[in-house]
Amino acid sequence: MSKDLNDVIGRVLPAPENFLSAEKLEQARKARRRFMGNALAMGAGVAASAGAATRALAAGAEGEDAILKLPEHSTGLGQPVAMDPGYGQPSKWETNLRRRQSPGLTRVDQASVSFTPLQGLFGIITPSGLHFERHHQGWWDIDPSKHRLMINGLVKRQRVFTMDDLMRLPSVSRIHFIECGANTATEWGNVAVPTVQYTHGMVSCSEFTGVLLSTLLEMCGYDKKAAKYVLAEGADGSSMTRTIDIDRAMDDCIVAWGMNGEMLRPENGYPLRLVVPGIQGVSWVKYLRRIEVGDQKWATKDEAVHYIDHMPDGTHRQYTGIQECKSVITTPSAGQTLLDKGYYNVTGLAWSGRGTIKRVDVSVDGGRNWRTARIEGPVLPKALTRFNIDWVWDGKPAVLQSRAIDSTGYVQPKINQLRAVRGTRSVYHQNAIQSWLVGENGEVSNVQVY
Numbered sequence: 001m002s003k004d005l006n007d008v009i010g011r012v013l014p015a016p017e018n019f020l021s022a023e024k025l026e027q028a029r030k031a032r033r034r035f036m037g038n039a040l041a042m043g044a045g046v047a048a049s050a051g052a053a054t055r056a057l058a059a060g061a062e063g064e065d066a067i068l069k070l071p072e073h074s075t076g077l078g079q080p081v082a083m084d085p086g087y088g089q090p091s092k093w094e095t096n097l098r099r100r101q102s103p104g105l106t107r108v109d110q111a112s113v114s115f116t117p118l119q120g121l122f123g124i125i126t127p128s129g130l131h132f133e134r135h136h137q138g139w140w141d142i143d144p145s146k147h148r149l150m151i152n153g154l155v156k157r158q159r160v161f162t163m164d165d166l167m168r169l170p171s172v173s174r175i176h177f178i179e180c181g182a183n184t185a186t187e188w189g190n191v192a193v194p195t196v197q198y199t200h201g202m203v204s205c206s207e208f209t210g211v212l213l214s215t216l217l218e219m220c221g222y223d224k225k226a227a228k229y230v231l232a233e234g235a236d237g238s239s240m241t242r243t244i245d246i247d248r249a250m251d252d253c254i255v256a257w258g259m260n261g262e263m264l265r266p267e268n269g270y271p272l273r274l275v276v277p278g279i280q281g282v283s284w285v286k287y288l289r290r291i292e293v294g295d296q297k298w299a300t301k302d303e304a305v306h307y308i309d310h311m312p313d314g315t316h317r318q319y320t321g322i323q324e325c326k327s328v329i330t331t332p333s334a335g336q337t338l339l340d341k342g343y344y345n346v347t348g349l350a351w352s353g354r355g356t357i358k359r360v361d362v363s364v365d366g367g368r369n370w371r372t373a374r375i376e377g378p379v380l381p382k383a384l385t386r387f388n389i390d391w392v393w394d395g396k397p398a399v400l401q402s403r404a405i406d407s408t409g410y411v412q413p414k415i416n417q418l419r420a421v422r423g424t425r426s427v428y429h430q431n432a433i434q435s436w437l438v439g440e441n442g443e444v445s446n447v448q449v450y
Contacts, residue, residue: 004390008342013442015119015195015335090129099130100197110138111238113180115201118330118349123376124384125175126204128260133267134180134202134281136238136302142287144271147235149255153293156221163271167257169211174254174277175383177351179203179323181280181307181428187415189424191446195335199434199446200328203351205384208275209258214250217293222246227293231300232274235287241300242283243319244276246293252277252382255288277382278353279321280428282307312423323353325412326431327360327387327404338442341395346373347388348402355407357385364391366399366435366449367414373402381407398438399449416450 090097099114114133116126126132133139144163152158180202186192193199217230230249234240244253254275257263264270269286276283282302297303297319309317327350332338346364350357356379361370373389387402404412415432422429435449 002343002390004343004392007392008340010342010344010393011339012332012344013337013339015197015333097130099132100201111136113182113202115197116204117197118201118203118328119196119333119336121330124205124349124378124386125260126206128206128262128265128268131204131206131259131265131268132180132202135236135267136240137236139267140236140287141266142235142271147271147287147289149272149288150290151216151220151293152290153231154223154227154295155217155293156223157219159220161216163257166211166255166272169215171209171211172254173207173209173258174252174275175205175207175378175380176275176277177203177205177323177382177384178275178281178284179326179351179353181282181321181323184430184432184434185427187432187434187448188419188426188430191448194446196328196330196333196434199334202281203349203384205351206259207261208254208256209261210254210256210272210275213253213255213274213291216255216291217250220293222293226295228295229293229297231290231292231294231298232283232285232288233290233292234285235289240282240285240302241298242285243297243300243303244279244283248276248279276321278323280307280323283321307428309422309428310425312425320429323351324429324431325352325354325357325404325406325410326350327357327402327412328434329362329400329402329436332400332438332444333436334444334446336444338393338438338444341393344391344393345388346391346400347386350385350387350402350404351383352404352406352408352410353382354410356381357387357404358407359405360385360387361403361405362387362389362391363401363403364398367401367403367433370403393438395440397440399447400436400438400444401433401449403433414450415448 097117097120099116101112101114116130116132147163149161183202184199187199227246229243229245232242232244255272256275257272259268264273272288274285274288304318309320311317327348329346329348331347332344346362350360360373362373363370371389373387376386376388379385412431412433418432435447437445437447
Protein backbone atom coordinates (compact mmCIF):
# COMPACT_ATOMS: atom_id res chain seq x y z
CA MET A 1 0.00 0.00 0.00
CA SER A 2 1.25 3.46 -0.87
CA LYS A 3 2.28 5.54 2.15
CA ASP A 4 0.50 8.43 0.43
CA LEU A 5 -2.80 6.83 1.43
CA ASN A 6 -2.07 7.99 4.96
CA ASP A 7 -2.84 11.52 3.73
CA VAL A 8 -6.35 12.88 3.35
CA ILE A 9 -7.98 11.07 0.43
CA GLY A 10 -8.96 13.95 -1.84
CA ARG A 11 -12.44 14.33 -3.28
CA VAL A 12 -13.09 15.21 -6.93
CA LEU A 13 -16.14 17.20 -7.96
CA PRO A 14 -17.20 15.82 -11.37
CA ALA A 15 -17.30 18.02 -14.44
CA PRO A 16 -20.74 19.41 -15.26
CA GLU A 17 -22.36 17.07 -17.74
CA ASN A 18 -23.93 19.74 -19.92
CA PHE A 19 -21.83 22.84 -20.49
CA LEU A 20 -23.86 24.84 -22.95
CA SER A 21 -27.30 26.44 -22.94
CA ALA A 22 -29.55 26.23 -26.01
CA GLU A 23 -28.53 29.76 -26.95
CA LYS A 24 -24.84 28.95 -26.73
CA LEU A 25 -25.35 25.70 -28.63
CA GLU A 26 -26.79 27.74 -31.50
CA GLN A 27 -23.79 30.06 -31.36
CA ALA A 28 -21.52 27.03 -31.49
CA ARG A 29 -23.29 25.63 -34.53
CA LYS A 30 -22.74 28.90 -36.37
CA ALA A 31 -19.06 28.61 -35.55
CA ARG A 32 -18.75 25.00 -36.74
CA ARG A 33 -15.92 25.60 -39.19
CA ARG A 34 -13.76 26.82 -36.35
CA PHE A 35 -14.12 23.41 -34.67
CA MET A 36 -16.17 24.81 -31.80
CA GLY A 37 -13.38 27.26 -30.91
CA ASN A 38 -14.62 30.20 -28.88
CA ALA A 39 -18.21 28.93 -28.79
CA LEU A 40 -17.40 25.91 -26.67
CA ALA A 41 -14.89 27.88 -24.61
CA MET A 42 -17.92 29.71 -23.19
CA GLY A 43 -18.60 26.49 -21.30
CA ALA A 44 -15.68 27.28 -18.98
CA GLY A 45 -17.74 30.01 -17.33
CA VAL A 46 -20.65 27.67 -16.84
CA ALA A 47 -18.29 25.07 -15.39
CA ALA A 48 -16.85 27.56 -12.91
CA SER A 49 -20.26 28.67 -11.63
CA ALA A 50 -21.48 25.08 -11.42
CA GLY A 51 -18.39 24.14 -9.43
CA ALA A 52 -18.93 26.97 -6.94
CA ALA A 53 -22.63 26.19 -6.56
CA THR A 54 -22.13 22.50 -5.84
CA ARG A 55 -18.91 22.66 -3.82
CA ALA A 56 -20.84 23.07 -0.55
CA LEU A 57 -23.17 20.21 -1.44
CA ALA A 58 -20.24 17.88 -2.12
CA ALA A 59 -18.56 18.92 1.13
CA GLY A 60 -21.70 18.26 3.19
CA ALA A 61 -21.14 14.54 3.61
CA GLU A 62 -23.77 12.51 5.46
CA GLY A 63 -23.16 11.81 9.10
CA GLU A 64 -22.76 8.47 10.81
CA ASP A 65 -26.44 7.66 10.59
CA ALA A 66 -25.76 6.45 7.05
CA ILE A 67 -23.94 3.46 8.55
CA LEU A 68 -25.54 3.19 12.00
CA LYS A 69 -29.18 3.23 10.90
CA LEU A 70 -30.36 0.55 8.49
CA PRO A 71 -31.84 2.09 5.32
CA GLU A 72 -35.01 0.92 3.61
CA HIS A 73 -33.12 -1.28 1.17
CA SER A 74 -31.68 -3.25 4.09
CA THR A 75 -35.04 -3.98 5.64
CA GLY A 76 -37.47 -4.24 2.73
CA LEU A 77 -38.20 -6.38 -0.30
CA GLY A 78 -36.44 -5.32 -3.51
CA GLN A 79 -37.54 -5.31 -7.15
CA PRO A 80 -38.39 -8.56 -8.98
CA VAL A 81 -36.04 -10.09 -11.53
CA ALA A 82 -36.26 -9.47 -15.26
CA MET A 83 -38.56 -6.48 -15.05
CA ASP A 84 -39.67 -4.91 -18.30
CA PRO A 85 -38.10 -4.31 -20.72
CA GLY A 86 -36.04 -7.36 -19.75
CA TYR A 87 -32.78 -5.65 -20.67
CA GLY A 88 -30.60 -4.27 -17.88
CA GLN A 89 -30.37 -0.48 -17.56
CA PRO A 90 -27.95 1.75 -15.62
CA SER A 91 -28.95 2.96 -12.17
CA LYS A 92 -31.11 6.07 -12.03
CA TRP A 93 -28.25 7.66 -10.09
CA GLU A 94 -25.96 7.30 -13.13
CA THR A 95 -28.15 8.91 -15.78
CA ASN A 96 -25.85 11.91 -16.24
CA LEU A 97 -23.13 9.68 -17.68
CA ARG A 98 -23.93 9.64 -21.35
CA ARG A 99 -22.63 10.35 -24.82
CA ARG A 100 -22.69 14.03 -25.71
CA GLN A 101 -23.16 15.34 -29.22
CA SER A 102 -20.62 17.66 -30.75
CA PRO A 103 -22.28 21.03 -31.36
CA GLY A 104 -21.01 23.20 -34.17
CA LEU A 105 -19.12 20.61 -36.20
CA THR A 106 -21.74 19.68 -38.79
CA ARG A 107 -24.83 21.12 -40.41
CA VAL A 108 -27.10 18.16 -39.67
CA ASP A 109 -27.35 15.67 -36.80
CA GLN A 110 -27.20 12.73 -39.19
CA ALA A 111 -23.60 13.63 -40.10
CA SER A 112 -22.27 14.31 -36.63
CA VAL A 113 -20.37 12.97 -33.65
CA SER A 114 -21.17 11.88 -30.12
CA PHE A 115 -18.41 11.64 -27.53
CA THR A 116 -17.69 8.90 -24.98
CA PRO A 117 -17.57 10.18 -21.36
CA LEU A 118 -14.03 8.99 -20.66
CA GLN A 119 -14.00 10.86 -17.35
CA GLY A 120 -16.62 8.51 -15.89
CA LEU A 121 -15.39 5.11 -17.11
CA PHE A 122 -13.31 2.43 -15.39
CA GLY A 123 -10.96 -0.21 -16.77
CA ILE A 124 -10.55 -0.42 -20.54
CA ILE A 125 -13.91 -1.61 -21.91
CA THR A 126 -16.40 0.99 -23.12
CA PRO A 127 -20.03 0.06 -22.42
CA SER A 128 -21.89 -0.38 -25.71
CA GLY A 129 -24.37 2.36 -24.78
CA LEU A 130 -21.53 4.87 -24.28
CA HIS A 131 -19.47 3.96 -27.36
CA PHE A 132 -18.77 7.09 -29.41
CA GLU A 133 -20.57 7.57 -32.73
CA ARG A 134 -19.53 9.12 -36.02
CA HIS A 135 -22.07 9.10 -38.82
CA HIS A 136 -21.88 10.47 -42.34
CA GLN A 137 -25.52 9.89 -43.30
CA GLY A 138 -27.25 8.83 -40.11
CA TRP A 139 -27.67 5.34 -38.65
CA TRP A 140 -30.05 2.56 -39.61
CA ASP A 141 -31.52 -0.49 -37.88
CA ILE A 142 -31.16 -2.99 -40.71
CA ASP A 143 -33.08 -6.26 -40.90
CA PRO A 144 -30.31 -8.89 -40.59
CA SER A 145 -32.32 -11.45 -42.57
CA LYS A 146 -32.10 -9.18 -45.60
CA HIS A 147 -28.50 -8.05 -45.20
CA ARG A 148 -25.85 -9.55 -47.49
CA LEU A 149 -22.05 -9.39 -47.80
CA MET A 150 -20.58 -9.79 -51.28
CA ILE A 151 -16.92 -10.54 -52.00
CA ASN A 152 -15.80 -9.93 -55.56
CA GLY A 153 -12.92 -8.66 -57.68
CA LEU A 154 -9.67 -10.61 -57.97
CA VAL A 155 -11.05 -13.85 -56.56
CA LYS A 156 -11.68 -17.28 -58.05
CA ARG A 157 -15.13 -17.56 -56.51
CA GLN A 158 -17.29 -14.46 -56.08
CA ARG A 159 -19.63 -15.12 -53.18
CA VAL A 160 -22.57 -13.60 -51.36
CA PHE A 161 -22.93 -14.39 -47.64
CA THR A 162 -26.02 -14.09 -45.48
CA MET A 163 -25.68 -13.23 -41.80
CA ASP A 164 -26.50 -16.83 -40.99
CA ASP A 165 -23.69 -18.01 -43.29
CA LEU A 166 -21.17 -15.74 -41.58
CA MET A 167 -22.22 -16.61 -38.04
CA ARG A 168 -21.76 -20.34 -38.69
CA LEU A 169 -18.11 -19.85 -39.65
CA PRO A 170 -15.20 -20.11 -37.17
CA SER A 171 -15.20 -16.90 -35.13
CA VAL A 172 -12.76 -14.94 -33.00
CA SER A 173 -13.30 -12.44 -30.14
CA ARG A 174 -10.69 -9.74 -29.63
CA ILE A 175 -10.45 -6.50 -27.67
CA HIS A 176 -9.43 -3.43 -29.68
CA PHE A 177 -9.76 0.34 -29.48
CA ILE A 178 -11.38 2.33 -32.24
CA GLU A 179 -10.51 6.02 -32.60
CA CYS A 180 -11.85 8.55 -35.06
CA GLY A 181 -9.03 10.12 -37.09
CA ALA A 182 -10.36 13.52 -36.00
CA ASN A 183 -10.18 12.77 -32.27
CA THR A 184 -8.57 15.76 -30.47
CA ALA A 185 -8.76 17.76 -33.72
CA THR A 186 -10.03 20.81 -31.87
CA GLU A 187 -6.69 21.18 -30.08
CA TRP A 188 -4.48 21.55 -33.17
CA GLY A 189 -4.58 25.34 -33.07
CA ASN A 190 -5.21 26.13 -29.41
CA VAL A 191 -7.34 25.17 -26.42
CA ALA A 192 -10.89 24.86 -27.72
CA VAL A 193 -13.06 22.53 -25.62
CA PRO A 194 -13.68 22.25 -21.88
CA THR A 195 -13.45 18.56 -20.87
CA VAL A 196 -11.74 15.27 -21.74
CA GLN A 197 -15.06 14.02 -23.12
CA TYR A 198 -14.76 16.60 -25.91
CA THR A 199 -10.98 16.56 -26.36
CA HIS A 200 -10.52 12.77 -26.49
CA GLY A 201 -14.01 11.23 -26.43
CA MET A 202 -13.93 9.89 -29.99
CA VAL A 203 -12.14 6.75 -28.79
CA SER A 204 -13.70 3.60 -27.35
CA CYS A 205 -12.57 0.04 -26.68
CA SER A 206 -14.68 -3.09 -26.99
CA GLU A 207 -14.56 -6.82 -27.47
CA PHE A 208 -15.48 -7.54 -31.09
CA THR A 209 -16.65 -10.93 -32.33
CA GLY A 210 -16.75 -12.11 -35.92
CA VAL A 211 -14.99 -14.03 -38.65
CA LEU A 212 -11.50 -13.07 -39.74
CA LEU A 213 -11.49 -11.30 -43.09
CA SER A 214 -8.62 -13.57 -44.08
CA THR A 215 -10.93 -16.59 -43.69
CA LEU A 216 -13.44 -15.12 -46.14
CA LEU A 217 -10.77 -14.11 -48.64
CA GLU A 218 -9.28 -17.61 -48.53
CA MET A 219 -12.73 -19.13 -49.02
CA CYS A 220 -13.16 -17.00 -52.14
CA GLY A 221 -9.70 -17.86 -53.46
CA TYR A 222 -8.25 -14.36 -53.67
CA ASP A 223 -5.46 -13.85 -56.23
CA LYS A 224 -2.33 -14.02 -54.07
CA LYS A 225 -0.10 -12.67 -56.82
CA ALA A 226 -2.16 -9.79 -58.15
CA ALA A 227 -4.10 -8.72 -55.05
CA LYS A 228 -2.63 -5.63 -53.36
CA TYR A 229 -5.67 -4.02 -51.72
CA VAL A 230 -9.29 -4.59 -50.75
CA LEU A 231 -12.12 -2.08 -50.87
CA ALA A 232 -14.65 -2.13 -48.04
CA GLU A 233 -18.08 -0.68 -48.82
CA GLY A 234 -20.90 0.18 -46.43
CA ALA A 235 -24.64 0.01 -47.02
CA ASP A 236 -25.62 3.40 -45.58
CA GLY A 237 -26.51 6.45 -47.65
CA SER A 238 -22.99 7.90 -47.55
CA SER A 239 -21.63 4.95 -49.59
CA MET A 240 -18.63 4.82 -47.27
CA THR A 241 -15.75 3.09 -49.06
CA ARG A 242 -12.19 2.60 -47.83
CA THR A 243 -9.04 1.03 -49.26
CA ILE A 244 -7.12 -1.40 -47.04
CA ASP A 245 -3.84 -3.04 -48.03
CA ILE A 246 -3.94 -6.80 -48.49
CA ASP A 247 -1.34 -7.54 -45.81
CA ARG A 248 -3.47 -5.84 -43.19
CA ALA A 249 -6.63 -7.48 -44.53
CA MET A 250 -4.99 -10.89 -44.14
CA ASP A 251 -3.63 -10.09 -40.67
CA ASP A 252 -6.09 -9.10 -37.95
CA CYS A 253 -9.13 -7.58 -39.67
CA ILE A 254 -12.48 -8.95 -38.51
CA VAL A 255 -15.88 -8.97 -40.19
CA ALA A 256 -17.74 -8.45 -36.94
CA TRP A 257 -21.34 -8.90 -35.86
CA GLY A 258 -20.74 -8.89 -32.10
CA MET A 259 -19.61 -6.23 -29.62
CA ASN A 260 -19.16 -6.74 -25.88
CA GLY A 261 -20.85 -10.12 -25.90
CA GLU A 262 -23.98 -9.16 -27.85
CA MET A 263 -24.88 -8.13 -31.36
CA LEU A 264 -23.60 -4.76 -32.57
CA ARG A 265 -25.77 -1.78 -31.72
CA PRO A 266 -27.44 -0.13 -34.76
CA GLU A 267 -25.40 3.06 -34.27
CA ASN A 268 -22.23 0.94 -34.32
CA GLY A 269 -22.97 -0.79 -37.62
CA TYR A 270 -25.55 -3.52 -36.95
CA PRO A 271 -25.69 -6.12 -38.28
CA LEU A 272 -22.14 -6.18 -39.72
CA ARG A 273 -19.08 -3.98 -39.63
CA LEU A 274 -15.40 -4.22 -40.46
CA VAL A 275 -12.86 -4.09 -37.62
CA VAL A 276 -9.42 -2.81 -38.68
CA PRO A 277 -7.32 -2.77 -35.50
CA GLY A 278 -5.01 0.22 -35.08
CA ILE A 279 -6.47 2.12 -38.04
CA GLN A 280 -8.65 5.23 -37.82
CA GLY A 281 -12.33 4.56 -37.34
CA VAL A 282 -13.47 5.62 -40.81
CA SER A 283 -11.91 2.40 -42.15
CA TRP A 284 -14.04 0.34 -39.77
CA VAL A 285 -16.84 0.43 -42.33
CA LYS A 286 -20.29 0.04 -40.79
CA TYR A 287 -23.24 -1.81 -42.36
CA LEU A 288 -20.61 -3.72 -44.37
CA ARG A 289 -22.07 -4.98 -47.67
CA ARG A 290 -19.12 -5.57 -50.01
CA ILE A 291 -15.41 -6.42 -50.10
CA GLU A 292 -13.69 -6.05 -53.45
CA VAL A 293 -10.17 -7.36 -54.06
CA GLY A 294 -8.02 -5.27 -56.42
CA ASP A 295 -4.48 -4.44 -57.51
CA GLN A 296 -4.48 -0.70 -56.76
CA LYS A 297 -5.92 1.90 -54.41
CA TRP A 298 -9.40 3.14 -55.27
CA ALA A 299 -8.89 6.77 -54.19
CA THR A 300 -12.52 7.13 -53.09
CA LYS A 301 -13.90 10.41 -51.76
CA ASP A 302 -13.26 9.53 -48.13
CA GLU A 303 -9.58 8.79 -48.68
CA ALA A 304 -8.53 11.09 -51.53
CA VAL A 305 -10.38 14.27 -50.52
CA HIS A 306 -11.42 13.66 -46.91
CA TYR A 307 -9.37 12.13 -44.07
CA ILE A 308 -6.12 13.53 -45.41
CA ASP A 309 -3.40 15.43 -43.57
CA HIS A 310 -2.76 19.08 -44.48
CA MET A 311 1.00 19.55 -44.28
CA PRO A 312 2.80 22.87 -43.56
CA ASP A 313 4.10 23.16 -47.14
CA GLY A 314 0.60 23.01 -48.60
CA THR A 315 0.73 19.38 -49.71
CA HIS A 316 -1.81 16.74 -48.71
CA ARG A 317 -0.74 13.44 -47.18
CA GLN A 318 -3.07 10.54 -47.99
CA TYR A 319 -3.60 7.02 -46.63
CA THR A 320 -2.20 7.79 -43.17
CA GLY A 321 -4.69 5.73 -41.22
CA ILE A 322 -2.55 4.35 -38.37
CA GLN A 323 -3.42 5.85 -34.99
CA GLU A 324 -0.10 6.66 -33.33
CA CYS A 325 0.71 6.17 -29.65
CA LYS A 326 -1.40 8.42 -27.43
CA SER A 327 -2.56 8.86 -23.85
CA VAL A 328 -4.68 11.14 -21.68
CA ILE A 329 -5.34 11.58 -17.97
CA THR A 330 -9.06 11.18 -17.35
CA THR A 331 -9.06 12.05 -13.62
CA PRO A 332 -8.25 14.72 -12.60
CA SER A 333 -9.15 16.35 -15.90
CA ALA A 334 -10.64 19.60 -17.15
CA GLY A 335 -14.02 20.57 -15.75
CA GLN A 336 -13.44 18.64 -12.52
CA THR A 337 -12.59 20.29 -9.20
CA LEU A 338 -10.29 19.00 -6.44
CA LEU A 339 -11.99 19.71 -3.11
CA ASP A 340 -9.17 18.81 -0.73
CA LYS A 341 -5.43 18.94 -0.36
CA GLY A 342 -4.15 15.39 -0.05
CA TYR A 343 -3.94 12.09 -1.90
CA TYR A 344 -5.33 11.54 -5.40
CA ASN A 345 -5.17 8.54 -7.70
CA VAL A 346 -4.27 10.00 -11.09
CA THR A 347 -5.69 7.70 -13.74
CA GLY A 348 -5.98 7.62 -17.51
CA LEU A 349 -5.81 5.67 -20.75
CA ALA A 350 -3.08 4.97 -23.28
CA TRP A 351 -3.24 3.27 -26.69
CA SER A 352 -1.26 2.66 -29.87
CA GLY A 353 -2.25 1.49 -33.33
CA ARG A 354 1.18 -0.14 -33.77
CA GLY A 355 1.16 -2.56 -30.84
CA THR A 356 1.05 -2.54 -27.05
CA ILE A 357 1.70 0.14 -24.45
CA LYS A 358 5.03 -0.46 -22.73
CA ARG A 359 5.22 2.51 -20.38
CA VAL A 360 3.35 5.62 -19.33
CA ASP A 361 5.05 8.51 -17.57
CA VAL A 362 3.17 11.18 -15.62
CA SER A 363 4.26 14.72 -14.81
CA VAL A 364 2.62 17.13 -12.36
CA ASP A 365 4.86 20.10 -13.23
CA GLY A 366 4.24 20.56 -16.95
CA GLY A 367 6.84 18.06 -18.17
CA ARG A 368 9.89 19.15 -16.18
CA ASN A 369 9.91 15.94 -14.14
CA TRP A 370 8.34 12.57 -14.90
CA ARG A 371 7.41 9.48 -12.87
CA THR A 372 6.52 6.06 -14.29
CA ALA A 373 2.88 5.11 -13.76
CA ARG A 374 1.48 1.70 -12.89
CA ILE A 375 0.16 -0.16 -15.93
CA GLU A 376 -2.98 -2.08 -15.05
CA GLY A 377 -3.70 -5.33 -16.87
CA PRO A 378 -4.68 -6.60 -19.24
CA VAL A 379 -2.18 -5.06 -21.68
CA LEU A 380 -3.35 -6.04 -25.16
CA PRO A 381 -2.22 -5.07 -28.66
CA LYS A 382 -4.14 -2.20 -30.22
CA ALA A 383 -6.36 -1.83 -27.16
CA LEU A 384 -6.84 0.79 -24.48
CA THR A 385 -4.52 0.38 -21.48
CA ARG A 386 -5.33 1.79 -18.04
CA PHE A 387 -2.64 3.52 -15.97
CA ASN A 388 -2.61 4.89 -12.41
CA ILE A 389 -0.18 6.83 -10.23
CA ASP A 390 -0.27 8.24 -6.69
CA TRP A 391 -0.17 12.01 -6.22
CA VAL A 392 -0.42 14.20 -3.14
CA TRP A 393 -1.71 17.67 -4.02
CA ASP A 394 -0.35 20.41 -1.79
CA GLY A 395 -2.83 23.04 -2.91
CA LYS A 396 -0.44 24.79 -5.29
CA PRO A 397 -0.97 25.10 -9.08
CA ALA A 398 0.03 21.98 -10.99
CA VAL A 399 0.07 20.91 -14.64
CA LEU A 400 -0.77 17.22 -15.14
CA GLN A 401 0.47 15.40 -18.24
CA SER A 402 0.85 11.79 -19.40
CA ARG A 403 3.32 10.49 -21.97
CA ALA A 404 2.92 7.02 -23.49
CA ILE A 405 5.59 4.80 -25.06
CA ASP A 406 4.58 1.83 -27.21
CA SER A 407 6.19 -1.49 -28.11
CA THR A 408 7.95 0.04 -31.14
CA GLY A 409 9.74 2.58 -28.92
CA TYR A 410 7.64 5.51 -30.19
CA VAL A 411 7.27 8.27 -27.62
CA GLN A 412 4.14 10.43 -27.56
CA PRO A 413 5.20 13.96 -28.60
CA LYS A 414 4.59 17.39 -27.07
CA ILE A 415 2.22 19.65 -29.00
CA ASN A 416 5.05 21.90 -30.22
CA GLN A 417 7.02 18.86 -31.45
CA LEU A 418 3.99 17.65 -33.40
CA ARG A 419 3.32 21.09 -34.86
CA ALA A 420 6.95 21.38 -35.97
CA VAL A 421 6.30 18.47 -38.35
CA ARG A 422 2.60 18.79 -39.09
CA GLY A 423 1.87 22.51 -38.73
CA THR A 424 -1.45 23.82 -37.37
CA ARG A 425 -3.74 23.34 -40.39
CA SER A 426 -4.30 19.64 -39.80
CA VAL A 427 -7.53 18.03 -38.67
CA TYR A 428 -6.56 14.39 -38.27
CA HIS A 429 -4.14 12.31 -36.19
CA GLN A 430 -3.49 14.67 -33.30
CA ASN A 431 -1.72 12.58 -30.66
CA ALA A 432 0.12 15.22 -28.64
CA ILE A 433 0.57 15.19 -24.88
CA GLN A 434 -2.50 16.69 -23.18
CA SER A 435 -2.09 19.18 -20.30
CA TRP A 436 -4.53 19.85 -17.45
CA LEU A 437 -3.98 22.84 -15.16
CA VAL A 438 -4.98 22.45 -11.51
CA GLY A 439 -5.53 25.91 -10.06
CA GLU A 440 -5.08 26.92 -6.42
CA ASN A 441 -8.88 26.75 -6.02
CA GLY A 442 -8.81 23.13 -7.21
CA GLU A 443 -10.53 23.80 -10.53
CA VAL A 444 -9.01 21.87 -13.44
CA SER A 445 -8.85 23.41 -16.91
CA ASN A 446 -7.59 22.59 -20.38
CA VAL A 447 -4.28 24.28 -21.24
CA GLN A 448 -1.42 23.82 -23.68
CA VAL A 449 2.10 23.60 -22.28
CA TYR A 450 5.12 23.44 -24.55
